[in-house]
Amino acid sequence: MSIDTTAVQAEQQPEGEARLQPIRWKFPITYAVLALLALGVFAAFSPAGTQTQFRLATAADFFTIPLVNVPAAPTAWVLGIALAALAGLAIHFAVRRRRLGVWHPILFGVLFVLAFLVWAGAGRDAVIPLVTVLTGTLALSVPLIFGAMCGLVGERSGIINIAIEGQLLAGAFLAAVAASFFTSAYVGLLAAPFAGAAVGALLVLFSVKYHVNQIIVGVVLNVLVIGVTSFLYSTVLTQNAELWNARQQLPRLPIPGLSQIPIIGPVLFNQTILVYLMYALVILLQIFVFKSRWGLRMRSVGEHPKAADTVGVNVNRTRAVNTIFAGCIAGLGGAFFTVGQGLAFGAEMSAGQGFIALAAMILGRWNPVGALCAALLFGFSTSIGNVLSTIGTPVPSEMLLMLPYIITIFAVAGFVGRVRPPAAEGVPYIK
Amino acid sequence: MKLELRGVTKRFGTFTANDAIDLTVEPGEIHALLGENGAGKSTLMNTIYGLYQPDEGQILLDGRPVSFHGPGDAVAAGIGMVHQHFMLVPVFTVTESVMLGYEPTKRAGLIDFQTARRRVQEISARFGFDVDPDAYIEDLPVGAQQRVEIIKALSRDAEVLILDEPTAVLTPQETDELISIMRQLKESGTSIVFITHKLREVRAIADTITVIRRGKVVGQATPESTETELASMMVGREVSLTSEKTPAEPGEDALQVENLTVLDAAGKVMLDDVSLSVRHGEILAVAGVDGNGQTELAEAILGTREPAAGRITLDGEDWSDLSVKQRLNSGLGFVPEDRSTDGVVAGFSITENFVLDMYDQPPYSNGTAMKPAVMRAAAEEQTSRFDVRLGTVDDPISTLSGGNQQKVVLARELSRDLKLLVASQPTRGLDVGSIEFVHRTIIEERDKGTGCMIISTELDEVLNLADRIAVMYRGRIVGIVEAGTSRDVLGLMMAGVPAAEAEVQAAQHHTVLGEADEAAEGESDLA
Numbered sequence: 001m002s003i004d005t006t007a008v009q010a011e012q013q014p015e016g017e018a019r020l021q022p023i024r025w026k027f028p029i030t031y032a033v034l035a036l037l038a039l040g041v042f043a044a045f046s047p048a049g050t051q052t053q054f055r056l057a058t059a060a061d062f063f064t065i066p067l068v069n070v071p072a073a074p075t076a077w078v079l080g081i082a083l084a085a086l087a088g089l090a091i092h093f094a095v096r097r098r099r100l101g102v103w104h105p106i107l108f109g110v111l112f113v114l115a116f117l118v119w120a121g122a123g124r125d126a127v128i129p130l131v132t133v134l135t136g137t138l139a140l141s142v143p144l145i146f147g148a149m150c151g152l153v154g155e156r157s158g159i160i161n162i163a164i165e166g167q168l169l170a171g172a173f174l175a176a177v178a179a180s181f182f183t184s185a186y187v188g189l190l191a192a193p194f195a196g197a198a199v200g201a202l203l204v205l206f207s208v209k210y211h212v213n214q215i216i217v218g219v220v221l222n223v224l225v226i227g228v229t230s231f232l233y234s235t236v237l238t239q240n241a242e243l244w245n246a247r248q249q250l251p252r253l254p255i256p257g258l259s260q261i262p263i264i265g266p267v268l269f270n271q272t273i274l275v276y277l278m279y280a281l282v283i284l285l286q287i288f289v290f291k292s293r294w295g296l297r298m299r300s301v302g303e304h305p306k307a308a309d310t311v312g313v314n315v316n317r318t319r320a321v322n323t324i325f326a327g328c329i330a331g332l333g334g335a336f337f338t339v340g341q342g343l344a345f346g347a348e349m350s351a352g353q354g355f356i357a358l359a360a361m362i363l364g365r366w367n368p369v370g371a372l373c374a375a376l377l378f379g380f381s382t383s384i385g386n387v388l389s390t391i392g393t394p395v396p397s398e399m400l401l402m403l404p405y406i407i408t409i410f411a412v413a414g415f416v417g418r419v420r421p422p423a424a425e426g427v428p429y430i431k
Numbered sequence: 432m433k434l435e436l437r438g439v440t441k442r443f444g445t446f447t448a449n450d451a452i453d454l455t456v457e458p459g460e461i462h463a464l465l466g467e468n469g470a471g472k473s474t475l476m477n478t479i480y481g482l483y484q485p486d487e488g489q490i491l492l493d494g495r496p497v498s499f500h501g502p503g504d505a506v507a508a509g510i511g512m513v514h515q516h517f518m519l520v521p522v523f524t525v526t527e528s529v530m531l532g533y534e535p536t537k538r539a540g541l542i543d544f545q546t547a548r549r550r551v552q553e554i555s556a557r558f559g560f561d562v563d564p565d566a567y568i569e570d571l572p573v574g575a576q577q578r579v580e581i582i583k584a585l586s587r588d589a590e591v592l593i594l595d596e597p598t599a600v601l602t603p604q605e606t607d608e609l610i611s612i613m614r615q616l617k618e619s620g621t622s623i624v625f626i627t628h629k630l631r632e633v634r635a636i637a638d639t640i641t642v643i644r645r646g647k648v649v650g651q652a653t654p655e656s657t658e659t660e661l662a663s664m665m666v667g668r669e670v671s672l673t674s675e676k677t678p679a680e681p682g683e684d685a686l687q688v689e690n691l692t693v694l695d696a697a698g699k700v701m702l703d704d705v706s707l708s709v710r711h712g713e714i715l716a717v718a719g720v721d722g723n724g725q726t727e728l729a730e731a732i733l734g735t736r737e738p739a740a741g742r743i744t745l746d747g748e749d750w751s752d753l754s755v756k757q758r759l760n761s762g763l764g765f766v767p768e769d770r771s772t773d774g775v776v777a778g779f780s781i782t783e784n785f786v787l788d789m790y791d792q793p794p795y796s797n798g799t800a801m802k803p804a805v806m807r808a809a810a811e812e813q814t815s816r817f818d819v820r821l822g823t824v825d826d827p828i829s830t831l832s833g834g835n836q837q838k839v840v841l842a843r844e845l846s847r848d849l850k851l852l853v854a855s856q857p858t859r860g861l862d863v864g865s866i867e868f869v870h871r872t873i874i875e876e877r878d879k880g881t882g883c884m885i886i887s888t889e890l891d892e893v894l895n896l897a898d899r900i901a902v903m904y905r906g907r908i909v910g911i912v913e914a915g916t917s918r919d920v921l922g923l924m925m926a927g928v929p930a931a932e933a934e935v936q937a938a939q940h941h942t943v944l945g946e947a948d949e950a951a952e953g954e955s956d957l958a
Contacts, residue, residue, distance in 0.1 A: 287541075288540075288541075291541055291542055291544075292539070292541050293534040293536050293540045293541075294540055296527060296531060296534060296542060297532075299520070299522075299523075300520050300523070303521070303522055303523075304520045304521070307518035309502065310480070310502045310512070310514065311502065311503070311518075311531050311532030311533070312501060312502050312503025312504075312506060312532045314501075420522075423521070423522075
């Protein structure tokens with residue numbers, strides 16, 4: 001017998017479609033504005049005849065890269081013109097309704113940042129320490145990355161997790177207390193996931209069992225964790241800080257060889273076990289979410305729970321297990337605030353990072369590596385703000401510290417294009 | 432495998448969906464379960480499939496009683512089900528969809544994609560399905576999605592296959608393909624339970640027919656029974672299956688749609704250069720498989736969707752700049768395709784729903800204040816004219832059945848003076864009695880000189896109502912043909928074949944349903 005494939009006839013003609021596509025002006029205009037900013041401010045206002053110094057080396061490298069000195073104004077002009085050319089290319093492609101590769105925004109971003117740094121550091125005695133900026137980037141990103149992975153696992157299985165903030169904070173608290181009590185940072189590291197999982201279990205209890213709106217539960221849990229930890233901090237922890245809140249730090253474990261590579265060595269391979277765990281987590285999630293039985297079932301439950309149910313996948317159990325597991329991830333990330341940096345616990349020390357992590361997850365389109373990149377972007381803009389505020393710049397550092405939040409608003413508003421969350425997220429599964 | 436039900440009863444609260452159902456499906460038999468919407472067919476099948484637990488009664492497989500705690504148990508016992516709404520994840524590939532729940536794995540729980548893909552290809556080849564294992568579900572036409580569902584069931588060695596309303600989304604040609612697949616499965620010994628409310632298909636396909644009404648088995652029939660016999664068994668009284676209507680007396684063009692193009696939010700073309708007209712006093716039926724631009728066409732006419740290009744005029748007046756409200760006030764009646772989300776406000780009373788688009792018009796209001804007494808009186812009068820079965824008009828509309836809700840929507844739209852009526856899926860999910868009534872009402876409205884545009888995916892409805900038929904495929908009008916056009920030709924046009932070529936192809940190959948049509952015509956001629 002044969003199956004006629006009548007349905008493939010009368011294909012839609014592609015040229016008709018191309019003609020009607022409205023031109024996407026959003027990105028070309030953004031590029032053009034930024035290029036004008038580079039030319040009109042960074043290049044035009046770089047004092048003539050001054051130099052900008054970059055330091056690319058640390059003491060432990062195999063060989064030392066000397067300080068890089070660039071003449072400020074000419075470099076800024078060259079970079080500005082390159083940016084203008086890239087913006088022009090974007091407009092050219094947009095008018096023809098064609099797409100540019102991913103190299104374009106990356107190159108544009110790098111050149112723009114360089115132009116900004118050349119201007120910001122021009123004519124000052126201070127040196128811009130690039131390695132410090134990058135180390136700071138990674139350090140600031142670690143909790144964001146853990147938080148984003150937590151959000152990703154939860155949402156891929158259909159549970160919106162607004163409580164990442166609370167999970168980070170709970171992880172930081174328990175890590176500090178456990179580390180202090182046992183005088184071992186590693187005990188703190190082991191304890192932290194339990195705190196995150198406990199918050200995750202509460203989220204599961206209310207959202208999966210009692211079908212409460214997940215956003216509301218998340219907000220309430222954040223307030224709960226802030227309240228409980230602040231209370232314990234101001235009573236127990238401050239009364240006997242020696243016992244309950246003494247500083248413990250995870251030791252740095254430089255990887256022999258790798259840690260001596262100039263620039264990337266000290267940034268990536270001279271870190272604590274927590275950061276190495278983060279590398280492993282992102283890589284494993286990237287593989288297992290898309291290639292494993294666990295990942296397939298998790299995604300099916302987040303996209304079309306009824307379909308999963310009809311093939312014998314227990315929807316609510318899958319959601320519960322994954323959300324609690326995700327809580328462990330966030331709890332571990334919280335440990336970075338205390339034992340990861342060798343700090344004692346302080347009230348509300350997570351300071352909104354959980355929400356930024358959520359934004360990183362959305363910006364990364366629910367994809368582990370994407371979320372990693374987004375978190376690094378946020379970490380970088382904060383780091384550069386920190387460094388520039390110490391060496392003094394023409395723009396107030398507060399403006400730079402605002403940057404992650406501005407990016408977040410645009411990311412969440414869907415500026416990066418059509419983002420497609422898991423179809424069934426936030427919807428309780430009731431048979 | 433032999434499937435037997437003994438006294439299966441399923442209650443939801445006080446409502447008994449299945450009342451002591453007895454049913455026997457022999458091995459290698461195609462057993463049709465015929466009943467109206469809401470008769471309890473799907474509930475029964477979900478009970479067999481383990482999604483519900485029966486309150487009373489037994490399910491036996493090959494004489495052994497079984498009890499299922501979930502679909503997983505039923506699948507393990509050899510029962511497969513293709514749901515009316517496909518249970519496929521749109522963003523998964525065919526391979527991923529088929530293996531979900533039964534993934535072949537290598538070390539560490541990683542999926543063995545090669546084995547999984549090979550399994551899909553094997554089954555696909557065995558039955559001559561042309562399915563790409565790496566295609567994404569959302570990119571496949573519904574016919575192919577259904578084949579994926581069948582592959583899914585077969586990959587788990589299903590010996591009893593339940594098909595819930597499998598033809599609802601298919602063209603007659605695709606239905607033909609499905610029928611031959613079913614016969615092939617039957618040859619290989621699979622028992623098939625086939626759920627439907629369409630009489631013609633039952634007679635063409637089934638070996639045995641069990642008729643269900645209001646949760647009870649009302650009788651068995653054979654394919655030799657006439658359609659009228661089956662219909663009266665199904666409904667419980669004599670029904671006429673076709674509406675009497677006089678030939679149309681069309682006047683001037685009422686609605687004109689010129690070169691209309693509509694894009695969706697992502698810029699994809701949903702309506703591509705569509706031109707058509709509806710004359711006063713005629714019914715133009717828009718046929719096509721669901722999701723080929725019909726929704727967008729209706730919404731563009733109503734004004735809830737902004738066209739990218741093109742023009743809509745009513746009696747020569749340009750509608751481009753009119754708001755939805757202005758369009759309704761200038762004589763548009765609109766019956767949305769999904770009454771529960773777009774047609775009524777569930778928590779509002781019947782009266783409030785009745786005046787939903789007229790609350791600020793005289794006589795229901797005098798500018799600032801509404802006149803509840805007038806509204807109530809009008810609602811009472813109109814609902815009794817439309818034979819809405821209700822307690823009082825102050826009850827929430829959610830207390831009414833689907834058919835009665837639809838009658839309220841129709842009563843609302845038709846109680847105004849209309850120039851144009853646009854009705855999408857006016858009888859979706861209704862019982863035979865209500866369908867009859869709705870069709871008669873639409874024909875009456877036509878005879879008053881209103882231009883009527885009926886958008887329907889049910890070919891039976893299109894053939895019954897239309898004076899002219901426009902067929903849509905992938906956002907385009909494939910052709911506009913006269914009322915007498917055969918089911919085969921329309922089916923081919925619904926798959927994108929232009930009218931002239933469809934005539935030629937249809938003449939060469941009759942579908943099972945097309946032949947059944949001709950046989951039915953023969954019967955009625957003799958009578």
